[in-house]
Amino acid sequence: GALVDARRVDLARELTLPLAMDPRLPAEQRRELESVLDIQSSFRADQLLAENRPAEAQAELEALAARRGGQLTPGANLALARLLVAQGRAAEARALVEGMLERNPRDIKARQVLVDVAIAERDWARAQAALVEGAFLHPGDLRLTLAEARLRRARGDQLGTLRLMERAAARRLAELRADGEVAGASAAARAMSPGGGMPQAQRLHDPLTAQIAQELIRARDEASMWIQGGMQVQSRGGVAGISRMTNITIPAEVSVPAPAIGGRLTVGVDTVLLRAGRMGNDFTTSQSFGTNPVFADPSFARPAFTRPVSEMEGAAVRVTYIRPNLRAEIGSTPLGFERPTWTGMFELVPQITDRLRVRLTAERSPVTDSMLSYAGYRQVLNGPFWGGVVRTGGRIQFEYSPDARSGLYAGGGVHALTGANVVRNTRYEAGVGGFYTVLRQPGQSVTIGVDLRYIGHDRNAGGFTFGHGGYFSPSQSVVASLLGEYRAQWGDWTFRGIGALGYQSFRTASAPVFPTNPFYQAQIEAQAAAAPEVFQARLPGARSSGPTGSLFANLEYAATPHLRLGVAGRYERVGNYEDTAAFLYLRYRFDRPRADLAPLYAAFPARTAYPNVNDPQLGMFQGGAPELVRLPSGAARPVW
Numbered sequence: 001g002a003l004v005d006a007r008r009v010d011l012a013r014e015l016t017l018p019l020a021m022d023p024r025l026p027a028e029q030r031r032e033l034e035s036v037l038d039i040q041s042s043f044r045a046d047q048l049l050a051e052n053r054p055a056e057a058q059a060e061l062e063a064l065a066a067r068r069g070g071q072l073t074p075g076a077n078l079a080l081a082r083l084l085v086a087q088g089r090a091a092e093a094r095a096l097v098e099g100m101l102e103r104n105p106r107d108i109k110a111r112q113v114l115v116d117v118a119i120a121e122r123d124w125a126r127a128q129a130a131l132v133e134g135a136f137l138h139p140g141d142l143r144l145t146l147a148e149a150r151l152r153r154a155r156g157d158q159l160g161t162l163r164l165m166e167r168a169a170a171r172r173l174a175e176l177r178a179d180g181e182v183a184g185a186s187a188a189a190r191a192m193s194p195g196g197g198m199p200q201a202q203r204l205h206d207p208l209t210a211q212i213a214q215e216l217i218r219a220r221d222e223a224s225m226w227i228q229g230g231m232q233v234q235s236r237g238g239v240a241g242i243s244r245m246t247n248i249t250i251p252a253e254v255s256v257p258a259p260a261i262g263g264r265l266t267v268g269v270d271t272v273l274l275r276a277g278r279m280g281n282d283f284t285t286s287q288s289f290g291t292n293p294v295f296a297d298p299s300f301a302r303p304a305f306t307r308p309v310s311e312m313e314g315a316a317v318r319v320t321y322i323r324p325n326l327r328a329e330i331g332s333t334p335l336g337f338e339r340p341t342w343t344g345m346f347e348l349v350p351q352i353t354d355r356l357r358v359r360l361t362a363e364r365s366p367v368t369d370s371m372l373s374y375a376g377y378r379q380v381l382n383g384p385f386w387g388g389v390v391r392t393g394g395r396i397q398f399e400y401s402p403d404a405r406s407g408l409y410a411g412g413g414v415h416a417l418t419g420a421n422v423v424r425n426t427r428y429e430a431g432v433g434g435f436y437t438v439l440r441q442p443g444q445s446v447t448i449g450v451d452l453r454y455i456g457h458d459r460n461a462g463g464f465t466f467g468h469g470g471y472f473s474p475s476q477s478v479v480a481s482l483l484g485e486y487r488a489q490w491g492d493w494t495f496r497g498i499g500a501l502g503y504q505s506f507r508t509a510s511a512p513v514f515p516t517n518p519f520y521q522a523q524i525e526a527q528a529a530a531a532p533e534v535f536q537a538r539l540p541g542a543r544s545s546g547p548t549g550s551l552f553a554n555l556e557y558a559a560t561p562h563l564r565l566g567v568a569g570r571y572e573r574v575g576n577y578e579d580t581a582a583f584l585y586l587r588y589r590f591d592r593p594r595a596d597l598a599p600l601y602a603a604f605p606a607r608t609a610y611p612n613v614n615d616p617q618l619g620m621f622q623g624g625a626p627e628l629v630r631l632p633s634g635a636a637r638p639v640w
Helices: 009-020 027-050 054-067 074-086 090-103 108-120 124-137 142-154 158-178 182-192 198-202 207-223 518-530 595-601
Strands: 225-236 245-257 264-275 311-323 326-332 342-348 356-366 385-400 406-420 422-441 444-457 476-490 493-508 542-560 563-574 577-590
Touching (some): 027 074, 054 074, 074 090, 074 108, 090 108, 108 124, 108 142, 124 142, 142 158, 158 207, 182 207, 198 207
Antiparallel strands (some): 225 245, 225 577, 264 311, 311 326, 326 342, 342 356, 356 385, 385 406, 406 422, 422 444, 476 493, 542 563
């Protein structure tokens, strides 16, 4: 029993199993042993659940129920309730815990679980009511303080959670010292200090002290301010000066918690440099750009064409607000481009049932397939401008998770694609897929998935002549993919890798050379009629089918408790199209305790600053997973 209280469940099991198999054990001692075994099973189920192994936790509880003739102890019932919450069955968990509280309103452990169930259901009023009643029955109990901290975190109040946990930590240290537990207080102080960390907190033997230390570290992470920056280089294949593009983006941002409304506010500036190379001199290439086709002369007896500019640069700004299940962003395309415009995004993820949620997204974002679609061109000094395409619309996606290891999703969206002097287009998309985590351990996980996606457009605007947008716009595209993801952590190193292999079939429609200018289109049609072997009045359609694949990798290193360095890369290939991106970044976090809590950190006077120390840090929006960076396909900048 002492080993179980100290969370040494495996060692306790090694000692008790031989006794359980001894037929000579007296009846009284056997009853005591069975009681210890029951407690072991409850602890073991909770331990497995904490390690994201719900199937094994369920098997442990089922074995306990079988050993007891179908009945579970109160501790095992609470473990079962936590398991039900993890499986998305919060209503069943609530019924179980409320029944326990009806029988014993002073059961503080059941009350803690009731708060967690209400948080899972996002029923803030029920959670607060359970805390108020618990505070009346158990005034000053730190276990209720922990439950209140979880409620504040779920509601996005990072600073309130931090203040609450700092007070709880100071109280717990004072209690340990008052009880004469000098060694335990010293170990707890080290784990709770900015020089400690999550591994030290998890090794504390006293369960309550360990929980307080872990919650304090997590609250400190979420309430800290950080700055981060880096450099991304993205390369897309194509014709030099036209469809080829190298995009160098240097993002920099600062993020702070929003104390009045909860959540986090981030302000960023992305410096963008675009390079397309120099367009060739040959006649065929010249006809593919701007208004060149209507002035082209195969003999080049007079100036036949103009070249697009090969470089552009600017700086985009953005302000983002994020909290659980909500994200809002307002910003701009790079200022410095000839015609910058505003961008924005709003995403809401309401929970429909315990297992089903819906993701609603509205966005206005730049199309970054080429310099034409991203920045736009002006053919000559005083000539007309065209390009600068933005995608405006929304999508809806339903996400069903029967348990913590698997999920299904299906959704679709519609976007209008518009730009200056660019033919208006509409994009349709639909997708369905699923995933299953085949391996989930404390230091690593492996997830596999399938994805089927359809994309269609009203018209082909993929050319680079006047009126086209320079972006991939198939009338039909179907991609089926098998995906795999591996995550791992080795000490200060964190890794994430994603691979996809699939098959794509797409078709692009034929399109006028000048879809927005009837005069130019009539002229090129006349030229094509006179010299069909030289000119063409329409861009030809195309069909293509074949394998597709992509690779993504992200490696991060915690260089110091407050500085993290990372690299990420992505490679995609579809037919003869290739897209490659590489990203180098760093993140620095500021963290200093309040002056009135300085005694908590008095054992560490050598540090002049108190950096955040969770290596790698826990993120409030990823369920404790490291906040790795993403390089979405087609994105102009990385997503932190």
